[in-house]
Amino acid sequence: MGKSDKQTADASTSLRSMFSGRRGALLLALLFTEFGGAVQSIAYSSVLPIAAEDLHGAGLYGATLAAGSFTQILVLAIGSAPFARLRPITLLGTATVLFVVGSVVAVAAVSMSMILIGTVVRGIAGGMLAGFGLSILGGLFGDKERTRVYGLFAMMWLLPSMVGPAINAVVTLAWGWRAALAWPALLVIAGRMLIGKNIDLVPWKNSTAARPSLTWVAVLLGGLVLATVATLPKGATGIALLVVGCVLATVASVRILQIQVGSERARLGKVVLLFLLCLCYFGGAGIVSLAAITGLGYGIVAGTVVVGAGLLTWSLTGFKPELADRWIPKPQVTGLVLVTVALIAAVATQTFLTGTTALVVLIGSWFLAGAGMGISYPRFSASAMDELPPERVLPVATAVAFSETAGTAIAGFVGGGTYSVLRSLGYAATTALSWGFLLLAAFGAGSVVLYRWLWTGQPAAGEPVDTSGVHRRAADDD
Template identity: 25%
Template structure:
């Protein structure tokens, strides 16, 4: 465990260097694989004759990640995060190997489901490692680095995946990441060896019920992502899935989360709302540029690249000056920037403005998220004790996944229903705008957990 005397240290020097490099690399590789799959999946689907399972190959990973989050969080709260991290990385690598060796689409989907278990567990376990090894004053820096590790893949991931597929084979998009993951996991473990990251007062109680609720959430999220396939029954499926997710998620989140209770519940709720707003709308930015302006897929990625760069810059500002800016101001600045980006996007779609308005304006979305996203993680750990760091970290990630999955599904059903009209894109961005404004409610109720002094 770290002490207050550690606050003068840097995450990139001394005893933290190896863990920081390895952990950031693991986050980077998970992000790279996630974005690379988007590029290569059409080729994989064609080779394996798997069009019918195309959507499941994406949604399955998100769904099973919830189970991994809950399992890793409970495990870390009862002992050390190191065994949970080891199990998660092992599952991630096994899933990648199965997907890379797949001879059918069914086999690839199995690999992706196992990969999701590892991805969710790895995220939560790394959060707890940060909580127990780094002093609170350095948490913002670490999570800013994690945010940057998600940004770089958005810049080079699609191009690199295309090059690997063209000059080697799509299988190496999976197998190559598996090999590198093993390498950097060894780096992390070599630095964690001998460090006692156990909690002095481990959490107690049975976890079977929580895992059962996690499975229910995963099943609901998977069904929700396929709602568009049910035609006239789509909204019935959306409603039923949302009810299942809401009921099953309550025991996995802090009490009063769905009522925006002050403190940690509002932190977790805000994460879900802004994740739904950003990730739900983001997939329609390149779609708009391709469909309405005739951009190629490569050039359409510019809309996301500007946001990625702004996200990294804002995350670094938050990491350095977050305590000085304050949580209320971060909420107001972040929500204002995200909402402005959605206004630019909606106006571009509605009025057919020059595409530069959308591309430049969408950078504001990245800037807003770069301020808010890592700050919410810092606050979650600040509100936590060694007995519930795993639970709270998993709750934050679960809220993230549920918010994104629900928003994407609802926006997809609405967009499909408006096909053939000019209202689809503006309405999708309007839904995201409403979610953004709703985020102000929990955002201004987060309070402070004395995160700068812990």
């Protein structure tokens, strides 16, 4: 690339260019809505225990906590076919109405079952729109711009993660848990109203979405249910349920992605890599605080610092992806390697490292994992949308959203589920945590080994070569 070409590319990905005009206003609205969603997610997890105690609903606490994710996964697994013929404003309006209904039911709840119902309704709304924002990005921003835009979305989680719990604590003490649930929902609603003002900019066409495979959706949900109940029985039965559940959920997720993406090998490979990346990182994120508090014997401050280290580096590296392009030859695979190395280092903190050294290594490892996510996550997400015809944008965007959601859900069982099952069998916390990190690292190592095949879509020996433009471009990128 010549100097003038490079200057042109840099100008197209500058913040001034991306935030200019009505397109920039729409991007700001999407970012504000993501910020509101982050605030609400953190508020919900923070005050749900208080609501459960107030409503005497401890028996439904676990089901309520998982209901939103399960419902969203179900909607995304079904795919974009039910929504493919809706106009953007219709889809946005319908999902927003459902979101409002779910939020009102939860805030006005007089029993825990009402919060459960509200959470389910909000999960349906979230699943309907999970691929919608990605579709907007795919339709309005070029291939080079999209990676930078995805990095901006990661920034929207940084501030809520750092100050959200404190704000929610103040609101809850002053006005109660209902207010803490209500005020973030207002941010989301305002953001969606701003999106609606410029939604006509989206180059929308009727989608060629594939029909969903309800069989594989059932297998996915069955696997998640098996993994959920794995802690109930004792002995080998619990381990078997966890393993079978995770395997079924993983196989079903990949099969659903194949149906949603279609026959383009390279594009499917990028979505699968995103699935594996999210599985590794979020699985570790789910137990890294536990490793500091329970495994190493430090307090809540240490656990918060470990989690915050990953969020900080993810946000900073994702905000300036061009720096990674400048200094790292293959940033995609480098990010996978960093997350895998971080998980292996976390194992060391629970096995042979002790005291302050172990805590420093644990914080450093998750600092590294966050950098890996900041480098890889925007590229896998954005590149899956490269060179898409308008009628394919929504199905592929839905697949990207599903890969992240399903990977995150399965991650909780591979990391946290392993910890819970082994603890129920009497193993020490450090041993249980070590196995959780080790299994996640195995997924990471597998993704690194399979990287070239998945990223380029290179066929195995004896298979016909894909001659599509997308395949050639992916191979050139590698």
